[in-house]
Amino acid sequence: MNSTFRKTLLALTLGAAVTSTAQAEERVLHVYNWSDYIAEDTLANFEAKTGIHVVYDVFDSNEVLEAKLLSGRSGYDVVVPSNSFLAKQIRAGIFKELDRSKLPNWDNLDPSLLKSLDHADPGNKHAFPYLWGTTGIGYNVDKVKAALGVDEITSWDVVFNPENLAKLKDCGVSLLDAPSEIFPATLNYLGEDPNPTTTDAIAKAEEALLKIRPYVRYFHSSKYITDLANGDICLAVGWSGDIFQAQSRAIEVNNGVNVGYSIPKEGAGTFFDMVAVPADAKNVDEAYAFLNYLLEPEVIAKVSDYVAYPNGNAAATPYVSEEIRTNPGIYPSKETSEKLYTFADLSPKIIRAMTRSWTRIKSGQ
Amino acid sequence: MNKLTLKRPNGRVLTVGIPYLWLLLFFALPFLIVLKISLSSMAIAIPPYESILNFTDDVLQISLNLSNYLLLLEDSLYVQAYLHSLQIAFFSTLGCLLLGYPMAYAMAKAPPRKQTILLLLIMLPSWTSFLIRVYAWMGLLSDTGLINNFLLWLGVIDSPLRIMNTDIAVYIGIIYAYLPFMVLPLYANLVKLDRSLLEASADLGSRSLHTFWTITLPLSKGGIIAGSMLVFIPTVGEFVIPELLGGPNSLMIGKILWQEFFNNRDWPVASALAIVMLALLIIPISLFHRYQSRAMEADR
Numbered sequence: 130m131n132s133t134f135r136k137t138l139l140a141l142t143l144g145a146a147v148t149s150t151a152q153a154e155e156r157v158l159h160v161y162n163w164s165d166y167i168a169e170d171t172l173a174n175f176e177a178k179t180g181i182h183v184v185y186d187v188f189d190s191n192e193v194l195e196a197k198l199l200s201g202r203s204g205y206d207v208v209v210p211s212n213s214f215l216a217k218q219i220r221a222g223i224f225k226e227l228d229r230s231k232l233p234n235w236d237n238l239d240p241s242l243l244k245s246l247d248h249a250d251p252g253n254k255h256a257f258p259y260l261w262g263t264t265g266i267g268y269n270v271d272k273v274k275a276a277l278g279v280d281e282i283t284s285w286d287v288v289f290n291p292e293n294l295a296k297l298k299d300c301g302v303s304l305l306d307a308p309s310e311i312f313p314a315t316l317n318y319l320g321e322d323p324n325p326t327t328t329d330a331i332a333k334a335e336e337a338l339l340k341i342r343p344y345v346r347y348f349h350s351s352k353y354i355t356d357l358a359n360g361d362i363c364l365a366v367g368w369s370g371d372i373f374q375a376q377s378r379a380i381e382v383n384n385g386v387n388v389g390y391s392i393p394k395e396g397a398g399t400f401f402d403m404v405a406v407p408a409d410a411k412n413v414d415e416a417y418a419f420l421n422y423l424l425e426p427e428v429i430a431k432v433s434d435y436v437a438y439p440n441g442n443a444a445a446t447p448y449v450s451e452e453i454r455t456n457p458g459i460y461p462s463k464e465t466s467e468k469l470y471t472f473a474d475l476s477p478k479i480i481r482a483m484t485r486s487w488t489r490i491k492s493g494q
Numbered sequence: 495m496n497k498l499t500l501k502r503p504n505g506r507v508l509t510v511g512i513p514y515l516w517l518l519l520f521f522a523l524p525f526l527i528v529l530k531i532s533l534s535s536m537a538i539a540i541p542p543y544e545s546i547l548n549f550t551d552d553v554l555q556i557s558l559n560l561s562n563y564l565l566l567l568e569d570s571l572y573v574q575a576y577l578h579s580l581q582i583a584f585f586s587t588l589g590c591l592l593l594g595y596p597m598a599y600a601m602a603k604a605p606p607r608k609q610t611i612l613l614l615l616i617m618l619p620s621w622t623s624f625l626i627r628v629y630a631w632m633g634l635l636s637d638t639g640l641i642n643n644f645l646l647w648l649g650v651i652d653s654p655l656r657i658m659n660t661d662i663a664v665y666i667g668i669i670y671a672y673l674p675f676m677v678l679p680l681y682a683n684l685v686k687l688d689r690s691l692l693e694a695s696a697d698l699g700s701r702s703l704h705t706f707w708t709i710t711l712p713l714s715k716g717g718i719i720a721g722s723m724l725v726f727i728p729t730v731g732e733f734v735i736p737e738l739l740g741g742p743n744s745l746m747i748g749k750i751l752w753q754e755f756f757n758n759r760d761w762p763v764a765s766a767l768a769i770v771m772l773a774l775l776i777i778p779i780s781l782f783h784r785y786q787s788r789a790m791e792a793d794r
Contacts, residue, residue, distance in 0.1 A: 192756035199759070201540045221538045308757075347659070348742070477536060477759070484757045488571060491742040 156181040158415040161197075161205040163402065164189050165374070166260065168435035175422050181415045189351060198223045198407060206410040207419055209259055212401040213309065213472035216249040224255040225406045231417040234424030237444035246401060249474065256403035258441025259423065260370075260433065263461070263469065264310050264398040267353070267372030270387040272300045272363035282391040285318040288366060291340045298344040301362030306348040308487035309480075311338070313398050313472060314366065323398065324473035328482045335486045348491055354378070360386045368400075369458060373437035390458040396468030401441065525772070532765035533558045543761050562766035572750065572767065576774065579747040582661070582736075583729040586668040590676040590725045591718065593669065598680035598717070599710075602687070613681070616674050628667055628738050635663050635739070659741035667735040672728070676721040683717025684710070716789055723782045727775055747771055 156179075164187040172183045186205070188194050191214045197203045198210075198218060210218060218224065229235050235257070242261075243253050250256055266282050274280060276296045277287065287293045294302060304311055313323035315334040325331050346362060353365035357375040365372065369390060376388040404423060406416045422428055429440045430448030437453060439460050446454060453459055461469065475483070534543045548555040566572045601612045619627065634640050635658045642654040657663050687710065695705040733748030740746075747767065754764035 190756070192759075195759065196756055199540055199542045217538055221540055221542065223540065481758050481760065484753055485569070485571065488745070488753070492745050493743070 156412070156415050157184060158182070158207065158412050158419055159184045159186070159205045160207045160419065161186050161188060161194065161203070162207075162209045163187060166209070166402070166432075166436055166438075168432045171428060171432060174428070175419060178422070179415075179418050181418060183419070202409055203407060204411075205407060206412045206416040207404060207406060209402045209404055210256075211472075212246055212249045212258075212403055213474060215256060215403055215405070216474035218405075219250055219255050223405075223407060225408045225410065225413070226254045227256070227406065227420075228417070232421050232424060234421050237424055237426055237442050239441055239443035242401075242441050242443075245471065246403070250403075256405040257420075257424070258401045259404045259429075260436065260438040260440050261399060261401040262369040262438045263392050263458075264305070264314060264366065264368055264400065265372070265390060265392045265458070267357055267365045267367050267375060267388060267390050269300070269357065269360060269363040270389045272360070273297070273389075276300060276363070281389060283394050285314065285393045285395050287364070289315065289318045289337060289341060291344070294341050294344040294364075297364050298346075301346045301356070301364070302344055303353045303356065303362050303365045303367075304345055304348050305367055306350050306491075308483045309472060309475075310398060311366065311487075312483055313470070317398075317470060318395055323396075323470045324475065325479055325483070326476075328479070331479070331482050331486050335490060338490050342490055357388055358382075358384075358386060360384065370436050370438040373456075373459065377437075392458060392461055392465050392469075394468065396470055399469045399471055401471075528765045528768055531761055532562055532763075532769050533560070534762050535559045535561075536760050536762055541761065542759055559762065562763045563770075565763060566766060566770060571745075575745050575747045575750045576771070578745055579730045579732075579771075580774070582664060582668070582732075582744070582746060583726050586665055586672065586729050587676075587722050587726045589665060589669040590673050591722060594673055594676035594680055594721065595718075597673075598677045598684055601677070601681050602684035609685070616677050616681075620674060624671065625734065627671065628735055631663070631667050631670065631739060632658065635666070658739065661740065661744050663739040664736050664744050667739045668729055668732060671735065672725045675724040679720040679724065680714065680717040683714050683720070687713055716785070719782055719785055723778060726778060730775060731771060 158181050160183055162185070166187070167185075172185055175181065176183060191211050194208060194210055195214055195218065197205075198208065199221065238257055242258055246258060247253060266285075266288065268282055270281070273282065273287075277293060287297075288302075312325060312331065312334050315337050316325060316330060317323040319333060319337060321330055321333065325334070350367075351371070353362060353367050354371050354375045355378075356362040357365050357367075357372065358378040360379075365375075369392075372388065372390045376390070379386040379388050404420055406413065406420070410416055424442065426442055426445035427448050429442045430445040432438075433440045433445070434450045434453055437456075437459055439453075440449075446460075457465065530546060531543055534546045536542055537544045546557055546559075548557065597616075601609055601616075604612060632639075636642070637654040637656070637658065639658070641657070642651075645651045646654065657666075691709055691713075692705055695709055696702075700708070731748050731751075732746065733752065736744045736746045737749060737752075751764055751767050754760050754767060
């Protein structure tokens, strides 16, 4: 009896020792990022450089990421929420405070950008900007010209004036299925504060959206990439990088579809996707190594080149290919930048009212 | 003799006890947790709701927040979504029954060797992922999909039929996906049907349709109920099929639950929705249970 017990104990100890050496040999990092949001070779290069194996997983909405984080023990070491979700998540105690001494590349970040993100994360203690982009208008240049007689779209008037949108109905219009993006754009067009603080503001936006609702073919947050590239729709309110993806897909297959992107003159919403480490992350050292790697100018410049989103790294701009760097739809001019607005952290009451209104707009219920 | 009388209740306690323990662990306990969340209020924390129990200075305070349930009544959205879910579930169940009954009947009548093959054919589609099969329907039903292209080519229609993103697509998807759950219990029931009853009926001069109505159908009631429950109950809460195939008008409770949980981050209201849905389902479940126990008693 005793000897069996000892044998078992020995086996267990040995087993534990074997696993712990295996762990020491193989360092692992669990990363949860947006889909299509990294260069093809970023992870492979990181693994080659550090020997840390990256388990990479993707999501396609802030809500899904947040639900995982709020349940606790998500199992991820690095996550990338948007700045509008960050403030609440920090208050809920989801993220670790970053130790800057472990991030020597921190100074590469754009100080003015960090300052503008200060309201969501006071002192930039928990996160830094990875990539950012705008919510604007993607369109089929030839079809829009045929329908409206204009060479390029410069104003939200094309979307929010029912007379204009009616002319585009037949060639297809799509809106993001994200009230948190469409309400601010509507309110900004109406000359209101893009971030609603009262239910009256939401009612006002709803009224404007119901007027254009009959001309919208569908609400979706990713389908428009393919449809715009194939010419199945001619106008999409969507994320800049996605629309540039549609553009390059159309060029690749050479189908004659000419996709344009516009940051309208009234301004557009900007989103920043922030790199953060959950408070319960297990592989903290590996996470810091990865964060510092992402802060290297050459690394993040390659990501920008690949996904057509600008990054938050000032030192990286010279490394970004000229084609991307000089595109005003990706790196907006100073004049345009002044018109851009950020999404604020809304109160639960406003979010509920917005979700409810969105259902009414989409389904008439 | 003495030993036997002692043993019997023990075995009984065990056989009755295990299912009850199972129910307690996997139904009652999760139910109570959801009930607890539904009575709390949302908070910015992990997890995102407040505790309903508060223990301070030797005083245990229980605060129950009923406003989540009131909200469900205040806004017609929730009632409409429940009704729409029940409607979709009802007609899908009916569709599965009308399609599934002849299939099960034919299977039960087939020679035994063929039955195995037929049974395999019913189950074969579920070897492919459920999600992939629903995606395949998207390809079939869309405006430029196979069905529309084929009909256009035949010249039956001039412009593509709008099936995708409507309730019809949802019905097609649900009936397709849940048909095996109807066919299998019906088959299991029909295959046990005593043939001598049918022969007796025929001997006494009854025509086959009459025999079917008066003998086969009443005797297969258990299978019909079991199959209908297996289809109806999961369909009410179905999320994936209406989300992928349905349009903005096919608003079902699964989607509303998703919105409450993810868009509004309001776990308490989402839990209240789930509790109400369960309450709605308990009626058909208990009816089924009562029928089943009665049938078991009759068998004894």
